[in-house]
Amino acid sequence: MNNKPRSMTDDELASMLASVLDAAEPIPAAVIDAAYAAVEMDMLTEELAVLAFDSSVAGALVEMRSTEAEVRLLSFVNDHLTVDLELHGDGRTIVGQVSPPTGQPLQVEGEDGSVTEVATDDFGRFRMTAPSGAIRLRAIGLLITPWISR
């Protein structure tokens, strides 16, 4: 053998193992390409809306009456739609409005992968009891919000 026996510390051994594993367990290039493409796949379906307003963020100074104090107001916007949300103090109730009205239900996605639908009325208004944990809303083909944690 070419290598003379040598002494190595645990850290040296571990770092040699790291480079050995990188070489022996390579990530297929096609799989990396699929990861690169995540950005395009998302755009093809619904456009991610940006948070345009959040009453809970410092700096968003809003005059609130005491009855409104427990309501957090959020607005999400993209090129197609605006979604305004009131998150109520009970942590579950959400009242909102999609404008312009789409006539289609909104999908509410939970962190656990659950999807429920909520109907919107002629004015785009809706009311729901949201699952606990982070959620996001999807108007199929038009808009998806970022994850909203309450």
Added chain:
Amino acid sequence: MDPASPTCEWQALVERALTGDQSAWRELVDRLKGVAWKVLYGYDLSTEDRNDAFASTFFRVYERLQSIRDPQKLPGWVATIARNEANTIYRKRAKFVPMAEVPLRSVAAADHSERLIDDEMHAAMLRAFANLPADMQALMRLLSADPPLGYDEVGRILNLPHGSIGPTRQRCLQRLRSSPELAPYLDGGRD
């Protein structure tokens, strides 16, 4: 490769990716792909399922990029998402056990691309590694991630108590040292 201020660097990449900057997203994928792959490689999934889990991990990462508050935690966050994606795919296959956790697998010598390794000590180390039990392989693989995962994050992924990780790592390295494959290359097998 590490910039002077990694926190700012992660933050800036996330912000640029969120505006649709594809080169920033590719840079994020390049930095985080190793972590996701090392998590997924240890699970008992078919090659196809593993590849799918890898792609869907980054799909989720992209979807949730907006909600990450501390971009410095991205590696641990990606590791967790990768584990969840592996579980999701595994549960689809194992139809009657909805909450089942995907088991670890032992990666055998035949699974490794040894032809890519030209150093004989490295090849010996790889054969010794392939003889470790699945949980030891998974631990050593995760600890070799770059950027590194903290012991708390590694413990969360593998359901190991934080305090056991250092000692187990030491035991794994000792087993590699004293293995018939690697011992001849090391000075007496001592530390």
